[in-house]
Amino acid sequence: MIIGGTKALDRLDEPATAQDDPVLQVEDLKAHLHFGAGVVRAVDGISFTIRKGETLCIVGESGCGKSMTALAIMGLLPKPAGRIVGGRAVLQGVGDLARLTTKRMREIRGRAVSMVFQEPMTSLNPVFRVGWQIEEAIRVHEKLSRAEARKRAIAMLDLVGIPSPEERYKAYPHQLSGGMRQRVMIAIALACRPKLMLADEPTTALDVTIQAQILRLLNRLKSETGASLLLITHDLGVVARMATRVCVMYAGVIVEHGDVGDIFATPLHPYTQGLLASIPASRGGGERRRLNTIPGIVPSLANLPTGCRFADRCPHAYERCRKEEPPLAEPRDSSNGNEAQKVRCWLYLDPQRAGEGTLWRNA
Amino acid sequence: MAERVNATGHEPDGRPPIDSDSGGASAGPQPLLVARGLVRHFPLPGGLFRKSERSVKAVDGVDLMIGAGETLGLVGESGCGKSTLGRMLVRLDEPSAGEILFDGHNISTLREGELKEVRRRIQMVFQNPFSSLNPRKSIGDTISEPLIIHGIGDADSRHRRVLELLDIVGLRREHYQRYPHQFSGGQRQRIGIARAFALKPKLIVCDEPVSALDVSIQSQILNLIEDLQQAFGVSYLFISHDLRVVEHVSDRVAVMYLGRVVEEGSTADLYRSPRHPYTQALLAAVPIPDPAVAQPDSVLEGGVPNPIDPPRGCHFHPRCPLAVNRCRAEMPPLMAEGSHKVRCWVNAPAAYRSGIAPG
Numbered sequence: 001m002i003i004g005g006t007k008a009l010d011r012l013d014e015p016a017t018a019q020d021d022p023v024l025q026v027e028d029l030k031a032h033l034h035f036g037a038g039v040v041r042a043v044d045g046i047s048f049t050i051r052k053g054e055t056l057c058i059v060g061e062s063g064c065g066k067s068m069t070a071l072a073i074m075g076l077l078p079k080p081a082g083r084i085v086g087g088r089a090v091l092q093g094v095g096d097l098a099r100l101t102t103k104r105m106r107e108i109r110g111r112a113v114s115m116v117f118q119e120p121m122t123s124l125n126p127v128f129r130v131g132w133q134i135e136e137a138i139r140v141h142e143k144l145s146r147a148e149a150r151k152r153a154i155a156m157l158d159l160v161g162i163p164s165p166e167e168r169y170k171a172y173p174h175q176l177s178g179g180m181r182q183r184v185m186i187a188i189a190l191a192c193r194p195k196l197m198l199a200d201e202p203t204t205a206l207d208v209t210i211q212a213q214i215l216r217l218l219n220r221l222k223s224e225t226g227a228s229l230l231l232i233t234h235d236l237g238v239v240a241r242m243a244t245r246v247c248v249m250y251a252g253v254i255v256e257h258g259d260v261g262d263i264f265a266t267p268l269h270p271y272t273q274g275l276l277a278s279i280p281a282s283r284g285g286g287e288r289r290r291l292n293t294i295p296g297i298v299p300s301l302a303n304l305p306t307g308c309r310f311a312d313r314c315p316h317a318y319e320r321c322r323k324e325e326p327p328l329a330e331p332r333d334s335s336n337g338n339e340a341q342k343v344r345c346w347l348y349l350d351p352q353r354a355g356e357g358t359l360w361r362n363a
Numbered sequence: 364m365a366e367r368v369n370a371t372g373h374e375p376d377g378r379p380p381i382d383s384d385s386g387g388a389s390a391g392p393q394p395l396l397v398a399r400g401l402v403r404h405f406p407l408p409g410g411l412f413r414k415s416e417r418s419v420k421a422v423d424g425v426d427l428m429i430g431a432g433e434t435l436g437l438v439g440e441s442g443c444g445k446s447t448l449g450r451m452l453v454r455l456d457e458p459s460a461g462e463i464l465f466d467g468h469n470i471s472t473l474r475e476g477e478l479k480e481v482r483r484r485i486q487m488v489f490q491n492p493f494s495s496l497n498p499r500k501s502i503g504d505t506i507s508e509p510l511i512i513h514g515i516g517d518a519d520s521r522h523r524r525v526l527e528l529l530d531i532v533g534l535r536r537e538h539y540q541r542y543p544h545q546f547s548g549g550q551r552q553r554i555g556i557a558r559a560f561a562l563k564p565k566l567i568v569c570d571e572p573v574s575a576l577d578v579s580i581q582s583q584i585l586n587l588i589e590d591l592q593q594a595f596g597v598s599y600l601f602i603s604h605d606l607r608v609v610e611h612v613s614d615r616v617a618v619m620y621l622g623r624v625v626e627e628g629s630t631a632d633l634y635r636s637p638r639h640p641y642t643q644a645l646l647a648a649v650p651i652p653d654p655a656v657a658q659p660d661s662v663l664e665g666g667v668p669n670p671i672d673p674p675r676g677c678h679f680h681p682r683c684p685l686a687v688n689r690c691r692a693e694m695p696p697l698m699a700e701g702s703h704k705v706r707c708w709v710n711a712p713a714a715y716r717s718g719i720a721p722g
Contacts, residue, residue, distance in 0.1 A: 061577035062548075177666045207440035207604065209663040212648035216662055234577065237650030241658055260654045278582040279652050280611035282634065288589070291582035291611070297547045 021092055022049035023196050023228045024073070024113075029087035029098070031065075031072035040301045042068040044252035045087065047328075050196065055222065055229040057239045057260070059275075060249035063298055066232045069249075070198045073097055073230075074115050075105040092195060111141045114189040118201040120181035124173040130184045131157070131169030137188045156187040159224075161217055179210035186217065193225060200232045215241060236279060240264060245340075248272050251299055251309040254328055258341030268331060268343040270314045308346070318353075320346050392430030395598050396452065396485075396566055401425045401461035403447050407671065419670050421447040423622035424461070426697070429566065434592065434599040436613030436630070438606055438645070442667055443619040445602045449568045452600060453487045454478055466565070483513055486559040490571035492551030496543040502529075502554055503539035509561045528557040531594075532587060549580035553587065560591065568600045573608060585612060606649050610634050615702075618642045621670055621678040628703035638705040640683050677708065685709045 031043040043065045050056045058066045071077050073089050075097060089097045094112050097105070109115075117123045125133060134153035138144060144152070150169070157165035160183040173181055182202060189197050199218070203211035215238065222229055231242055239246055243260040248269065256269040267273045277292035296313040299305055305312065311321040330341070331348035347353055402425075404418040422444040429435045439445045450456040452463060454470065463471040470481050486509075489495040496505055506525045510516060516524065526536050532553040543551060552572060559567050569588065573581040589612065592599065603609050609616055610630055617627040618639065626639040637643045647659040665682045668674055676693055680686040689708045697704045700712035 061579060179666055207667075208606070208648045209440065209644060210666060211650075212662045213664070215650070216660075235650065236578070236652040240652050240654040240656075241650045243654070264652070264654050275578060276652070278578050280582075280585070280607045282607070282610060288611070290586055290589070293583045293586060294579035295583075297549065297580070 022051050023092045024050040025090045027088045029072060029089055030085045031068050031077055032083060032085050033078070033081040034083065035081055038302045041252050041304065042301055043072055046254050048247050048254065048257065050228045050230060052228055053222065053226055054244045055231055055242050056245050056247065057231045057233060057243035058247045058249055059233055059236060059239050061234060061298060063301065064249040065252040066249050067200050070115065070200050070230065070232055074109060074113065074198060075100065110137055111192045112194055113196045113198065114194045115198040115200065116185050116189050116202045118204050120178060120185045121173065123185055124181060126173050129170050129172055130176065134188050134191055137191045141192050152191065156191050160187045178206055179213060182206065182214055183217065190221060190225060194227060196228045196230065198230045203238065236276065251304065252301055253309065253344065255310065255344045256342065257328065262341045268341065268348060269345050270316055271310050316347055320350060392433050394428045395431045395466060396429040397464045398425060398427050398452065399462050401448065401451060401463070402459045403451060403456060404459045417671055420622050420673065421670065422451065425624055427617055427624065429598050429600055432596045432598055433614040434601050434612050436609035436616040437600060437602045437619065438604065438609050438616060439619035440604060440667060442670060444622040445619050446570055449570050449600060449602050453485050453568050454481060483562045484564050485566045485568065486562065486564040488555050488559050488567060488569045488572045490574055492548050492555055492575065495555055496551055498543050501540050501542055505554060506557045506561055509558060513562060524561065528561060531560065531591070532557040548576050549583055552576065552584050556587065564597060566598045566600070570602045574603065574605065588612065606645060621667065621673050623678065623706065624697060625679065625706045626704065632703045638703070638710045639707050640685050641679050
């Protein structure tokens with residue numbers, strides 16, 4: 001689908017980049033929240049890359065730092081507590097987002113990278129018509145006449161599958177359903193054709209049939225616009241449906257990273273394994289079985305244990321786990337050929353223990 | 364006190380016989396709660412001197428049965444009326460019409476003063492463990508409150524009972540003196556469950572009890588809910604929008620759409636061979652947590668219609684891929700084949716299609 005006026009984007013000064021340069025490269029990013037004497041290490045040194053046209057899912061439970069990761073990339077950390085205290089987030093053609101001035105960040109946000117939030121009702125302004133809000137997003141970045149911007153806004157509404165877009169252009173947010181509002185948010189996010197879209201739990205507030213519509217829409221738009229997607233979710237079903245690659249986050253760090261097929265077929269980290277086993281499985285009318293649980297709760301990010309952050313809840317923890325934090329690395333015994341799969345767990349990395357993880361996994 | 368009515372043999376006037384067979388009483392458990400023709404309309408504000416003629420038809424004629432010791436799952440999307448239905452069964456909301464028989468007693472006509480006894484037997488667990496606990500009350504006080512209200516035991520025996528309840532739900536005894544803000548979401552839901560079990564109820568209405576919880580905590584609470592049922596033989600009405608969770612906990616499942624039950628059956632029947640196109644679409648829409656399994660691509664278009672002015676005929680017909688003329692003109696009744704009931708003209712049980720049964 002062709003959107004009117006996309007030529008404007010070509011004006012974005014873009015140094016020549018190699019085809020397979022990552023769209024976003026995050027290296028050892030640290031975003032902490034400072035409250036008086038306390039520091040909450042919400043994002044505590046994470047690294048990942050997103051390539052063109054790829055969907056990277058960050059999955060984890062509440063408080064694991066997945067939303068803060070997105071806010072750090074967007075330069076939207078809560079002020080004044082939130083700060084990027086280390087690492088880089090390099091956006092293709094732009095540079096390190098962590099080091100941009102507020103002014104430059106405003107130029108980038110919505111244009112080269114944009115974001116869709118969980119709650120479309122609170123992200124849209126209730127007193128402006130939705131069409132005007134899409135137009136505003138365009139006119140901030142591009143010098144277009146009102147008429148051109150309006151044409152583009154209507155084209156965007158059409159693109160995100162809103163029926164009779166000329167009519168809906170004039171609607172106020174409260175006149176739309178939750179699913180329609182989320183479509184409007186996506187239209188705003190894509191209006192300037194960004195290379196990367198971040199979506200933080202975009203379907204969590206929606207019903208399951210509407211969720212299916214939005215997920216399908218995101219996949220279609222991704223292939224039509226060539227944008228990459230960073231999708232943040234707690235729902236492993238959504239991950240399986242959407243992801244190319246997956247980062248599993250726990251207590252501010254990535255504990256496992258790999259292709260979606262590998263993560264689901266051979267989860268390595270005990271936390272990933274526990275998460276997958278906690279999902280109520282379809283039993284097709286068979287006997288009811290007890291669900292697997294992960295005992296205990298997530299540690300406080302203001303008071304993290306030494307050693308592995310998951311050790312207290314881990315059924316396989318041993319001495320070293322409580323003393324020393326494991327790095328995120330490829331398992332020593334990567335005989336299954338999943339070079340790309342990395343895990344933050346001594347069971348796979350400790351030479352004394354190497355292979356043990358594999359043993360109990362197959363047991 | 365309520366008039367004693369025969370729960371199984373009762374047949375209200377003017378109702379088609381197909382609706383009177385309230386849920387496989389032949390093989391299933393003894394009915395504990397039977398609801399017939401439950402209606403809840405919320406009138407819309409009218410003009411200055413006029414009463415409004417329009418209303419939101421939140422629940423629009425629901426019959427259901429919950430057997431002793433069983434779990435009935437109630438699923439549907441937001442606004443389908445499932446929570447309103449649950450609140451009516453606990454009498455937190457007044458039915459506009461219809462009746463509720465609990466243990467053979469008609470509880471739908473009881474006045475506020477007479478409800479105490481009912482509340483002792485039917486309890487509720489709410490969705491949000493952050494707003495359903497009083498932040499100024501210690502956990503011990505919160506759990507013992509129902510015991511005090513119902514005048515059960517003295518201070519000593521109540522204290523012992525609360526400690527016992529803390530054990531049962533997997534909290535520690537030293538939690539007695541703590542306050543809700545000192546607990547995580549999962550622990551708060553355990554407190555809510557302990558409070559619901561304090562009076563040894565026969566039925567607990569659980570309204571989205573695990574929706575606010577993370578998946579690893581959700582499984583802890585679901586296991587607890589099942590363990591307590593095994594130990595105390597309590598019945599549950601388990602309301603949720605999460606079809607996976609409902610499949611896991613329920614013996615039978617009812618699916619609601621726009622204020623009505625559109626399909627009801629044993630969990631196995633309903634999940635293995637869903638009859639109603641809406642149930643089929645719901646099940647197809649649940650993302651499968653396995654990238655190796657292809658997700659069905661039958662996505663339901665559109666959204667739920669306005670419950671103030673639902674479509675004529677079958678409420679689902681504007682979104683239904685199978686709709687025929689009859690669906691647009693005439694609301695199908697809930698038609699049963701054994702214990703599996705469906706409100707659909709197209710996928711009606713064979714007996715109804717051949718014109719033997721009333722239409």
